[in-house]
Amino acid sequence: MQCSYYDAGSCRSCTLMGQPHGVQVADKERHVRSLLAADVDWLPPVVGPESGFRNKAKMVVGGTVQRPTLGILDRAGVGVDLQGCGLYAPELSRVFPTLEAFVTTAGLTPYSVPDRTGELKNVLVTLSPDGELMVRFVLRSQESVARIRKHLPALGDVAVVSANILPEHKAVLEGSLEIPLTQRQTLPMRVNGIDLHLRPQSFFQTNTEVAAALYRQAVEWVTEVGPASLWDLYCGVGGFALHCAGRGAASDRDVTGIEVSEEAIVSATTSRDELGLSRVRFAAGDATAFALGADAPPEMVIVNPPRRGIGHDLAAWLERSGVRHVLYSSCNAESLARDLAAMPSLRPTRARLLDMFPQTTHYEVITMLERPSRAGASAR
Structure with missing residues (x-):
């Protein structure tokens, strides 16, 4: 590869x-x-x-509200967009542009690691074998939860959506508080x-x-x-x-x-x-x-x-x-x-x-x- x-x-x-x-x-x-x-x-x-085997994407959000990046951060804490990564299953990759647009639509300010400002830290996406999706927004606070809820239709056909709250400034993926944003809270993984x-x-x-x-x-x-x-x-x-x-x-x-x-x-x-x-x-x-x-x-x-x-x-x-x-x-x-x-x-x-x-x-x-x-x- x-x-x-x-x-x-x-x-x-x-x-x-x-x-x-x-x-x-x-x-x-x-x-x-x-x-x-x-x-x-x-x-x-x-x-x-x-290639194309990963059923989960752990995307660090960088950039700005108008031009967000989904991927990783470089050594300076600047976002590097990896939406074209070949490890992700095609069905997973297809949702990335929708998520990028959603950051702008919902006004989710990407968290800046160097400045310790902003709200949206990570977006975690899981794909089921049946093609259904779970999306989790990892946030610094609950400030933007209402906006995410309001604009959920813009995500399209996503089965499970939640907000995870990670207020601390530390190198972990998620916090302990999870706020469900859809009626469904489970994603069946048929194995x-x-x-x-x-x-x-x-x-x-x-x-x-x-x-x-x-x-x-x-x-x-x-x-x-x-x-x-x-x-x-x-x-x-x-x-x-x-x-x-x-x-x-x-x-x-x-x-x-x-x-x-x-x-x-x-x-x-x-x-x-x-x-x-x-x-x-x-x-x-x-x-x-x-x-x-x-x-x-x-x-x-x-x-x-x-x-x-x-x-x-x-x-x-x-x-x-x-x-x-x-x-x-x-x-x-x-x-x-x-x-x-x-x-x-x-x-x-x-x-x-x-x-x-x-x-x-x-x-x-x-x-x-x-x-x-x-x-x-x-x-x-």
Whole structure:
């Protein structure tokens, strides 16, 4: 993939831009293999399109009311317009000119980082597999919320719109206060025939096609183990839990999903109720605290932590818990390796790289950890 922004030096976010996609994937797999045990059975990597794959745009707003930019800021805090970025799905790119015009129509003054003035900081857009859109305006205050609401028809056919309030001057994407501006507050993300209901502050993978493959791989491995009880820690909107709960006769499995975001738990619960999965429950809370406070461990655990990994306390609990199988989905192989070192009884036996983030050094890796039986351990 070639990018005019990268070639011109306007944006260097994609550090692997210009390298053949096959080389990128091979280098990523070589990297993760070097961090995991040598006797891991590696499945072929999952590779999707190298461009047009992103279902989410996180656009920093710069410029002026009359001439706004949607993209990033340069080192001086000046807006760089990236509406033509080739990573975005075409259906997502088509809405950018409408959003640019909306900034002018609604009189939304772009926030100036150097001067700490203005209102509109970011515009966050998510595209569902069915072509519906969620738009979130990240604002310094509620001053312009009424104007956004007034001019909503100018956005056209957008399913979900909200205003997020971020009053602090700091390098974060959004604040804690979300103000719904449309009747609908969820965006169905249909993955493998399951509607995952995404609310404004819920996390969802940016690459829908590769995320679908990730969940299918998890289902295959969980089905092989056949646990009667399963925990999905850091469950987000319930992707792993809902996929691995089973259907019909296979749904006789107690599944518990734990996620710190209450918004995500509302989303997961909505999906569960639609699917009629009576033996699946979701709760908002800290994954480590939940595990440490549980009366007994399940037969299998799925963990899908943020980049920092699961950390020492949860790894230590898993090590002593007696859980025979752990499925670990990681977006950071370095923290994965640290966590594995803290639970040596759970040995990685199978793994698969998923190229979730082409043009960058980032990737997802899913790993099956198994605790050897006592007989097997003695044989070794």
